[in-house]
C-alpha cells in the first residue's frame with residue numbers, strides 16, 4: 001500500500017504527509033503537551049544514570065558491565081571502542097535524528113521510552129518525530145518549554161555549526177576530565193542540526209501562516225524533502241536510507257547489546273524526530289514559494305541550473321516511508337482534487353522556490369561535505385586512538401604476563417615456604433616428643449632419687465628416733481631417780497617444816513592465847529580502872545563531901561573555939577573553971593586539925609591517882625583522835641546544801657555524806673551515801689563551848705606535862721579559823737581553862753608558868769606572827785627550829801615568847817597574831833589563810849609539896865586550806881602558796897602514816913610544819929585533829945577528800961604518850 005503510494009516519486013522522497021503533517025491549529029495544544037510529557041519522561045531517568053549524548057558528534061555507549069583492562073585487552077577493539085567502520089553508521093544514525101540516548105538506553109529505561117513513544121504516537125501517530133529537547137526557539141515552542149521544563153536542564157541549541165562544534169568539544173573535554181571515556185573524539189555535525197540552524201536563522205512563521213500555505217505548497221514541499229533525503233545518502237557515505245530500509249546498516253556493526261536495544265519503535269522515533277526537524281526546515285523553505293514573495297523567486301531562478309541537476313539525481317531513487325511509521329496521509333493534489341482556494345501553477349514562484357531550495361541544498365551540501373571532512377578527521381583520530389589503545393593493550397598484556405610470572409614466582413615461593421613450615425612443624429613435633437620423653441625420664445629418675453632419699457631419711461629418722469627414745473628413757477630414768485630422791489628429801493623437809501610449823505603454830509596459839517588473856521586482862525583492867533575511876537570519883541565526891549563536912553566541922557569547931565575563948569575569957573575571970581574548960585577545948589581543936597590534915601592529905605593523894613587513871617584512860621583510847629565538825633550555812637546565797645546526815649545521836653560519832661551523782665553501766669544515775677566514823681562528830685548546831693568541852697581533857701594533859709597538838713584540817717572556808725582562833729575558839733578557851741586550872745592547882749602546891757608564841761609557816765618558811773618581818777630584815781634573826789631530844793621539847797630560836805601571866809595577855813597576843821597573819825585573797829575564799837598558824841603554849845608546873853615538875857606544850861594549829869590546786873584556779877604567787885600548802889599537808893599525812901606503822905623513820909623534816917610539830921605528833925604527845933567540813937554541795941568533793949584523809953588519820957595508832965612529870969632533881 002505504502003509502496004504503491006510512493007511509487008509516483010522517482011526521487012524516492014517521501015511525501016510530505018509522511019514526515020509530519022502540518023498540524024492544524026486545533027491540534028497544537030495537544031501536540032505541545034505531548035512534547036512536554038515526552039521530555040519529562042526522558043528526563044525522568046535517575047540522575048545517577050549518565051546523561052546520554054545530547055549533542056551530535058559525541059558518542060555514548062549503552063550501559064553495560066564495566067570491564068577490566070585485562071578483559072578489554074582480550075576483546076576485539078570494536079566491542080569497547082567503535083571502529084571507524086562502526087563509528088560512522090553510528091554517527092549516521094545520529095545524523096538521521098535518533099539520539100544516542102534513545103538508541104543506547106538500557107532496559108531499565110525501556111518503560112519510559114515506551115511511554116514516551118506511545119504518548120507521542122497517540123497525538124501524532126507512529127512515525128511522527130518527537131519534539132527535540134533543544135528545539136529552535138519558536139515563539140510557541142519556547143513559550144511552552146519555558147512553562148513546562150525546569151530551566152538549566154537543557155542548553156539551547158547553538159545557532160551555528162561552529163558553535164555547535166565548540167560546545168561538543170567542551171562537552172567531550174569535560175567528560176574526559178571526569179574520567180569518562182569516549183570511544184571517539186570526532187566532532188560531527190549532523191545534517192539535521194544544520195537544517196535546524198537554518199531554520200533558527202529564519203523568522204519563524206506563525207502557525208496561522210503555515211496553515212494557509214499547507215495546501216498550496218504540499219507538492220513542492222514533498223520534492224524538497226525528497227532532495228533532503230538524498231542528501232542524507234551523501235552524508236552517510238553512500239548508504240541508502242529509505243523508508244523501506246529504515247534500519248541503518250550501522251546497526252549490524254554495533255555491539256550485540258546495542259543491537260538488542262534498538263527496536264523498531266525506536267527507529268520510528270528516530271525517524272520521526274529527523275522528519276520533524278526536516279519538516280520544520282522545509283516548511284520554512286516552502287513558505288518562500290508563496291507567490292506573495294517575489295524576492296525569493298528571483299533568487300531561486302539564479303541557481304536553477306544546479307538545482308536541476310540535483311533535482312534529477314533526487315528522482316533516481318524513490319524513497320518510501322516505513323509503513324508502520326506513516327501517519328495519516330493527507331490527500332495529494334490531483335486533477336480530480338476538489339480543492340477550494342487553490343492557486344494555479346506559478347512557474348516563477350516555482351523557480352524562486354527551486355532557487356531558494358537549491359541554495360539551501362547547496363549550503364546543506366557544503367555543510368555536509370565539511371561534516372564529512374570532520375568525520376574523516378574524526379575517523380583518523382579514532383584510528384590513532386585505536387592504535388594507541390592497541391598499544392596500551394599490548395603493554396598491559398605484557399605487564400599482565402609479567403605480573404603472572406611474578407605471581408607464579410610468588411606462588412612458588414609461597415609453596416616452598418609452606419613446605420618449609422611443614423617440615424619445621426614436623427621437626428618441632430619430633431623435638432617436642434623427644435623433650436617430653438626426656439622430661440619423663442628425668443621425672444622418673446627424680447622420683448626414684450626422691451624415693452631413695454626418703455627411704456634414707458626414714459631410716460635415719462628411725463635411727464634418730466630410736467636413739468632419742470633411748471636417750472629419753474635414760475634421762476627419764478635418771479630424772480625419775482632424781483625426782484624420787486628430791487621428793488624424799490622434800491617430804492622430809494616438809495615433814496620437818498610441818499613439825500616446825502606445828503610447833504610454831506602451837507607457840508603462836510599459845511602466844512595468841514596469852515595475848516588474848518592479856519587483852520582480857522587489859523579489858524578487865526580497863527573495867528577495873530573504870531570501876532576504880534568510878535570508885536575514885538565516888539571517893540572524890542565522898543572526900544569532897546567529907547571536906548565540906550570537915551569544913552563545916554571546922555567552922556563548927558571555930559565557932560566552938562570562939563565560944564571556948566569566950567569561956568576562957570569568962571573563966572579567966574573565974575580562973576580555975578576557965579583553965580579546965582580551955583584545956584578541953586584545946587584538945588578538941590587539935591583533934592579537929594589533925595582530922596582535917598588527914599583529909600587534905602587524902603584528897604591530894606586521890607587527885608594524883610585520878611590523874612594517873614585519866615591519862616591511862618586517854619592512852620588506852622589512843623594518842624591521836626579525830627573529831628569532825630560541820631559548819632552551818634551562813635547565808636542561803638552560799639548555794640545548795642550538801643546531803644550530810646548525823647545518824648548516831650547517842651554517841652555523835654558518825655557522819656553520812658551523800659556523794660556526787662554516779663552513772664552506772666546501765667545508765668542509771670545514783671548517789672552513794674558514804675559513812676564516816678570519828679571520835680566525835682559535831683553537827684552545825686554545836687557551838688565552840690561544847691567542842692572545847694571535848695578537848696579540855698587534852699588541855700589538862702598539857703598541864704600534866706604532855707605535849708598536846710590540836711590542829712584543824714579542812715578546805716578553805718570550812719571553819720578552821722573560826723574553830724581555832726575566833727573569840728570563843730579553842731585557843732582562848734584553852735588559855736582560860738589553863739588559867740583557871742593553874743589557879744586551882746595552886747591549892748595543891750602547883751605553880752605554873754605559861755609562855756606563848758605564835759608562828760606561821762608560809763611557803764615553807766617560819767614567820768613570827770608576834771614580831772613580823774624581823775627575820776626578813778635581819779637574817780640572823782631568822783626563825784630556827786631546835787629540838788631537845790632529852791626533854792622532848794621544841795624551841796623556835798629568835799621567836800618572841802610572851803609570858804602569859806594573865807588572861808588579857810593571851811587575848812592581846814591573839815589579836816596581834818591575827819593581824820599579822822598572812823592573809824591572801826583567793827577565788828575560793830577571800831579571807832582564806834594561806835599559811836599554817838601555830839600557837840605554841842608552853843606550860844611548866846612545879847609542885848612545892850611533892851617537888852614534882854612537869855613541862856608540857858599545847859600546840860594549837862590552824863592549817864591552811866586544803867583545797868585542790870585546780871579548783872582554786874590560783875596563778876603565780878597564789879599557785880606557789882597552794883603548792884607549798886599541799887606539800888606540807890601531804891607531809892603531815894606521811895608523818896601520821898609513818899607513826900601509825902611504827903616506822904623507825906618518821907619524815908618530820910620533809911616540811912617545816914611537821915618539823916616544827918615533831919614532838920607534838922606521836923611519841924610523847926597527844927594529838928587531836930579537827931576535820932572541818934563545809935555544808936555546801938559545791939564543796940562536796942573536797943569534803944569527801946577531807947573526810948577520807950581524816951579517816952586515814954583516825955585509823956592510825958600512835959604509841960603511848962608519856963608525861964614529862966618528874967620529880968625535881970633537887971628532891972630526887
Ligand SMILES: Nc1ncnc2c1ncn2[C@@H]1O[C@H](COP(=O)(O)OP(=O)(O)OP(=O)(O)O)[C@@H](O)[C@H]1O
Nearest residue numbers: 631632716717718719720721722831832833864865
Ligand atoms: N561553826 C560555825 N558557826 C558559825 N560560823 C562559822 C562556823 N564555822 C565557820 N564559820 C564562819 O565561816 C566563815 C569561814 O570560816 P573560817 O574563816 O574559819 O574558815 P577557814 O577554814 O579558817 O578558812 P581559811 O582556810 O581560809 O582560813 C567565817 O566567816 C566564819 O565566821
